Amino acid sequence: MAATIDLDDVANVELEARSRFTHRALVCTSTGCLSAGAANVRATLEADLTEAEADHDVQVVPTGCPGLCSRGPLVTVESRGEESTLYQYVDEDAAHTIVREHLVGGAPVEGGDIVPPDIPFYAKQHQVVLAYAGRIDPDRLEDYVAEGGYRALSKALTSMTPEQVIEAIDASGLRGRGGAGYPTARKWELLHDAPGEHKYVVANGDEGDPGAYMDRTIMDSDPHRVLEGMALAAYATGADKGYIYVRAEYPLAIERLERAIRAAKRAKLLGRSVLGTGFAFDIEVRVGAGAFVCGEETALMASIEGRRGTPSLRPPYPTERGLWGAPTMINNVETLANVPAIVGKGPEAFAAVGTETSKGTKVFALAGSVTNTGLIEVPMGIPLREIVFDMAGGIPNGKAFKAAQTGGPSGGCIPAAYLDTPVDYEHLRALGSMMGSGGLVVMDETVKMPEVARFYMEFCRDESCGKCTPCRAGTVKMYAFLDRICRGVGRKRDLQHLESLCRTVRETSLCGLGQSAPNPVFSTLEHFREEYLELLVEDEEFLPAGAAPTAPGAPTDEAGAR
Amino acid sequence: MSPRNGRPNVPVTIDGQDVKAFEGESILELARRVGVPIPTLCHLEGLSIHGGCRLCLVDTGDHKLKPACATEVTAELDVTTTNAEIREHRRRIVELLFAEGNHICAFCVSSGSCELQDLATEHHVDHIHYELGYERHDVDASHPKYVLDRDRCVLCTRCVRVCDEVEGAHVWDVAMRGNEARIVAGMDIPWGESSACTWCGKCVVVCPTGALSFKGRATGEMRHDPELVAFLARARDEGEWIDRRAEA
Numbered sequence A: 001m002a003a004t005i006d007l008d009d010v011a012n013v014e015l016e017a018r019s020r021f022t023h024r025a026l027v028c029t030s031t032g033c034l035s036a037g038a039a040n041v042r043a044t045l046e047a048d049l050t051e052a053e054a055d056h057d058v059q060v061v062p063t064g065c066p067g068l069c070s071r072g073p074l075v076t077v078e079s080r081g082e083e084s085t086l087y088q089y090v091d092e093d094a095a096h097t098i099v100r101e102h103l104v105g106g107a108p109v110e111g112g113d114i115v116p117p118d119i120p121f122y123a124k125q126h127q128v129v130l131a132y133a134g135r136i137d138p139d140r141l142e143d144y145v146a147e148g149g150y151r152a153l154s155k156a157l158t159s160m161t162p163e164q165v166i167e168a169i170d171a172s173g174l175r176g177r178g179g180a181g182y183p184t185a186r187k188w189e190l191l192h193d194a195p196g197e198h199k200y201v202v203a204n205g206d207e208g209d210p211g212a213y214m215d216r217t218i219m220d221s222d223p224h225r226v227l228e229g230m231a232l233a234a235y236a237t238g239a240d241k242g243y244i245y246v247r248a249e250y251p252l253a254i255e256r257l258e259r260a261i262r263a264a265k266r267a268k269l270l271g272r273s274v275l276g277t278g279f280a281f282d283i284e285v286r287v288g289a290g291a292f293v294c295g296e297e298t299a300l301m302a303s304i305e306g307r308r309g310t311p312s313l314r315p316p317y318p319t320e321r322g323l324w325g326a327p328t329m330i331n332n333v334e335t336l337a338n339v340p341a342i343v344g345k346g347p348e349a350f351a352a353v354g355t356e357t358s359k360g361t362k363v364f365a366l367a368g369s370v371t372n373t374g375l376i377e378v379p380m381g382i383p384l385r386e387i388v389f390d391m392a393g394g395i396p397n398g399k400a401f402k403a404a405q406t407g408g409p410s411g412g413c414i415p416a417a418y419l420d421t422p423v424d425y426e427h428l429r430a431l432g433s434m435m436g437s438g439g440l441v442v443m444d445e446t447v448k449m450p451e452v453a454r455f456y457m458e459f460c461r462d463e464s465c466g467k468c469t470p471c472r473a474g475t476v477k478m479y480a481f482l483d484r485i486c487r488g489v490g491r492k493r494d495l496q497h498l499e500s501l502c503r504t505v506r507e508t509s510l511c512g513l514g515q516s517a518p519n520p521v522f523s524t525l526e527h528f529r530e531e532y533l534e535l536l537v538e539d540e541e542f543l544p545a546g547a548a549p550t551a552p553g554a555p556t557d558e559a560g561a562r
Numbered sequence B: 001m002s003p004r005n006g007r008p009n010v011p012v013t014i015d016g017q018d019v020k021a022f023e024g025e026s027i028l029e030l031a032r033r034v035g036v037p038i039p040t041l042c043h044l045e046g047l048s049i050h051g052g053c054r055l056c057l058v059d060t061g062d063h064k065l066k067p068a069c070a071t072e073v074t075a076e077l078d079v080t081t082t083n084a085e086i087r088e089h090r091r092r093i094v095e096l097l098f099a100e101g102n103h104i105c106a107f108c109v110s111s112g113s114c115e116l117q118d119l120a121t122e123h124h125v126d127h128i129h130y131e132l133g134y135e136r137h138d139v140d141a142s143h144p145k146y147v148l149d150r151d152r153c154v155l156c157t158r159c160v161r162v163c164d165e166v167e168g169a170h171v172w173d174v175a176m177r178g179n180e181a182r183i184v185a186g187m188d189i190p191w192g193e194s195s196a197c198t199w200c201g202k203c204v205v206v207c208p209t210g211a212l213s214f215k216g217r218a219t220g221e222m223r224h225d226p227e228l229v230a231f232l233a234r235a236r237d238e239g240e241w242i243d244r245r246a247e248a
């Protein structure tokens, strides 16, 4: 049997190789920057360096996402012994200049388009899961190991029992980042205690919320972190097989994860004998066909098994009967990406950040009417105001803030009066919104809230799987009411019907999609009811009031023919 | 209802009545055994549980209403099968079913033998507050013996399940999603071209509405026989095949 790798050796070789370069140019090649032309920037840098015969002194590194997506393509220049410099909006011309003046010339570009190192967008972040995003080449295992990667796994395998790993997760207070905030350790315990020869852990990277791309970035910028988190989860729970479920719309993440899995297997960080121990664990990527509902855990499992992706009734819960009948645990990608840091650095460091009930950090995808859109990782409990006005740079064009939407189609809107709310599970829920997976859409004064509700309802209508009546037919009818109201032809009675239907769909739907589909309506009605009322027209009268016949025993609250 | 061994010994309260349930019995099975009515649509004795129609929802004191067809009893469970709120939800669900398809009884082959019609009567659905979705789907009349009118389908999937679980032919599946979801034969081929179909007619007799019917029946002439499945399941379990005359 081939010897297992020595992680420290790999790291040392890598760090020494790096130290031979005077400069390293880190080019973001994640989805956002790629679409803004990063591939060309990288090619230009490399060609110019070759031409200047400087390619032995300067290394060009394709990296994951540093977060400031709206200003891409982004290039970070690291110089030996100096602060690094982040160039924004880099095009071909700028790339030529960066090579000439900085990478060869040795000094940051005079008058270059440089992001100040102290901007709040970065200064207020606390990075755990994004710590290496934008700093390492996601396609190289050595880069991850050089930063300390796979040490948590090695520590757990050599010095911790599975139970101790679960205890560490419990002590950290980690809660699920996939939406509901279920305590992660409790789920791990359930799988640990479940009897079964084979058990599965599944990383949920379906990420179907419109506007969200936290999990995509974690997967395409630091894939080994996800693998390490899964391996730790498997060790702690006794699972022998893992699946990463990624939507087909994330080709880059799929490609990088698959490459990472191959590299990890070659290095014996996955496979029949992980790091030479008795622990065996394998991971496979499963590609979803792009249905929001396939993020729901029972639908996700059906999809992995090759069946139609519709939710099924719980109980049985996946940990009782999951994939092919075996105990299975589904964790969100971001949840798992927190695990190596917790096990590696200890739960105390993790729990030192955040609030009483929500520990650690949360990644948010900033979108909408803000100056800086992109990805941020903030400590739980940070006031919403700081995110919107400091980190995101406020609302452009002198417009006023109106609301922030969190939780996507399952969430709600937070109006200006609550800008000082700490962002954590409990506070967002109390406001009728939710943490969700981390989409944060900022709306300015020009946005009409009934239209926002209609937008999310349209999404839910199109994504409903059709299995249960209230969600299948209810989303169609709720959308129809909202559409009438938005078009200015809705009657007062339509609003009443909308509200009662929202209640029924919430209370009676089979899965979370239908149960939470009315949330954007409830939330906008709670905070912006007058916007709905302004759009309504009077009910027409068919019969003089009181003359309508009532069937004996019929409920009367909605009576009145149409 | 599979045969139960021993005596019921799980204490349960159902609508204030103290009763004993069998271990592993569903709330619905218990309710039917002790004579408490709970409306159902997708559920059919003898088939696997679907849980999609949501008409059987009951209150068990949990923060969520529970489908009686799919929820097992536990000791000391206190079930409320009906209250004003649940009645309202059920009425709205029936209304939604009417609104999404073509359920104009006066023209329907199954009028008088339709579980949706019975539910509407039971829940006082005498008019529809929602925009009517009809028409959305095609009629498939390609089969020599049967007709599928998809706009009369409530997607209970009884046909899908009976064909797969009892007949073993697996002709039917659900295709598309949400509002577009519909029953398809094979890989969405005309029913008449399905080589898997055995012409057994089980899907037709279990259909709760007029979506599946015998060819040549006029308005109100179709008679379904959903109890056939329970008979088959029991006969199979007990190995006893006594003569049974269907109503149809």
Ligand SMILES: Cc1cc2nc3c(=O)[nH]c(=O)nc-3n(C[C@H](O)[C@H](O)[C@H](O)COP(=O)(O)O)c2cc1C
Residues within 6 Å of the ligand: A175, A176, A177, A178, A179, A180, A181, A182, A184, A204, A205, A206, A207, A208, A209, A292, A293, A294, A295, A296, A297, A298, A330, A331, A332, A333, A335, A336, A437, A511, A512, A513
């Ligand atoms: C309609 C629907 C969509 C969902 N989509 C996702 C998703 O894209 N990613 C995710 O991690 N969880 C999603 N969830 C939540 C999952 O069912 C599950 O709770 C979660 O993956 C558990 O991981 P966690 O405990 O780490 O949060 C979705 C739930 C519902 C009801």
Ligand code: FES
Residues within 6 Å of the ligand: B039, B040, B041, B042, B043, B050, B051, B052, B053, B054, B055, B056, B057, B067, B068, B069, B070
């Ligand atoms: S009968 Fe229980 S959900 Fe349909």
